[in-house]
Amino acid sequence: MFRFFFLLSFFFFFQACSDIEKEVTLFPDNGLAFMFYPNDKAKNDSVAANLAYGAAFTVHPQAYYTLSMDSDPILPAPILQLHRVLLSTGEDNKVNYTTRKIRHLKAKKIKDRWEYSFQAEESESAIWATTLLGENGDNYSGKIKNFLFEGEGSFSQSFSLNLIVVGDFQSTTDGLDENALADELLAAFRKFYVGIQIDTCYIHYAHHHPSLGKKYPKDEPWLAGSSSEDIMLTELGGWGKGSTFYALDLVLVHRIDVDGVLGYSSLFSANLGGGDLSTIVLGTHVKNANTEEALTSKKIIETAVHESGHFFGLRHTTSTSTDIMLLGDASLIEDGLKDTPVCDLVLRYGKSKAKIIQNRGFSWPLPIIPKMIVRADSEMDDLFAACPDASNLMFPYVNSKKIEGFSKEQLEILKKNLSLIEH
Ligand SMILES: [Zn+2]
Incomplete structure (x- = not known):
């Protein structure tokens, strides 16, 4: 309390003595409907359009970030104001936010770009938001072109896995028990995460959890989204202490209780400890209308690696109509990477059903991105293979x-984003 008072006093003192530059603060005023992610190359038109009025992003402690855009030939560079977003849950369980300004940055002109560099002096990951201050003391009115947000931290290029078995599990349909599945998971992560070391895969059982075990009976086939409200089983993230606490949490349930969904992760969950966004959920079965299908270990493992890609900030190579609807930005039709092609068929599939959610407000936690199996018309499997x-x-x-793996550009994003995340 004392420290806060001191800082506040200092601020007023500074204001009173500084006539050279009158500081105007512009707070986000648009509901913070759009988030951006480090080292992401997707088009992000809605982020660019909202940067001056409020776009949100996650920062990690002590990491270095650069936000940049093409310079305008006529307008002077705007001031970048950074605000910390403070979340609170209201009586109706709705997540609300307030903001507090923390930074005021001038652009550096480098060739034909404006660059703003800063370090996140936080003790844990936090949500920040932008505003851009124009020359007249109001929101910058220039068009933001080729917006880019880059980040790099100092955490190691290695991580471990936690396989957390929830409820009844005997074996996969091709006969792998949890030990064999953990071995295969480890081998697959080691094969696909080229240049990143995967140390080990720990096995845990939800019914053995020291404080939550009773909630997860050993004999119950767990249906994520039905057996308990939290489809991501967040409370099971951050298992144990030390290296198991900071391992990537793969929560294995009987099935996700949503048609056709094999796995769930939030886009750039970026939390290898416990708490919000620390888990990836995988089913050993997939729901298909009133029935279900048992998955091979190969499908479960490929889904795990796929979801881990989202976890560390990768988008789908081509966006589905569901992705575009959830993210609310029609420019996000693909990941923006030069070495991953785009598929017209994916863009057309389901488009007639999907509508972008209008008037979006701040959403937290982040939208979860599924890996889908297509069953309604199974010839789609072969069509998509083309x-x-x-x-x-x-x-x-x-x-x-x-499956061949990640592309070189995808691996670069994975490495940079892994360096940001405490582990
Ligand atoms: Zn996906």
Whole structure:
């Protein structure tokens, strides 16, 4: 309390003595409907359009960030104001936010770009938001072109896995028990995360959890989204202490109780400890109308690696209509990477049903991004296999093409984003 008072006093003192530059503060005023992510290359038109009025992003302690855009030939560079977003849950369980200004940054002109660099002096990850101050003391009115947000931290290029078995699990349909599945998971992560070390895969059982075990009976086939309200089983994240606490939490349930969904992760969950956004959910089965289908270990493992890609900030190579609807930005039709092709068929599929959610407000936690299996018309598996990006791990649909892995640009994003996340 004392420290806060001191800082506040200092601020007023500074204001009173500084006539050279009158500081105007512009707070976000638009509901913070759009978020952006480090090292993301997607088009993000809605972020660019909202940067002056409020766009949100996650920062990690002590990481270095650069926000940049093309310079305008006529207008002077805006001031970037950064605000910390403070979340609170209201009586109706709705998440509300307030903001407090923390930074005021001038642009550096580097060639034909304006760059704003800063370090996140936070003790834990936090949500910040932008505003851009124009020359007349109001929101900058220039068009933001080629917006880019880059981040790099100092955490290691290695991580471990937690396989957290929830409820009844005997074996996968091809006969792997949890020990064999953990071995195969580890082998797959080691194969696909080229240049990143995957140390080990720990196995845990939800019914053994020291404080929550009773909530997860050993004999119950767990249906994520029905057996308990939290589809992500967030409370099971951050298992144990030390290296198991900071391992990537793969929560294995009987099935996700949503048609056709094999796995869930939030886009750039970026939390290897416990708490919000620390889990990835995987089913051993997939729901298909009133029935279900048992998955092979290969499908479960490929889904795990796919979801981990989202967890560390990768988008689908081509966006599904659901992605565009959830993210609310029609410019996000693909990941923006030069070395991952785009598939017209994915863009057309389901488009007639999807509508972008209008008048979006701040949403927290972040929208969760599924890996889908297509069953309504199973010939889609073969049609999707003809997509030029079908063999990439971040292709959104299960299909009959052999998975080759992540692209070079995807691996670069994974490495940079891993360096940001405490582990
Ligand atoms: Zn996905």
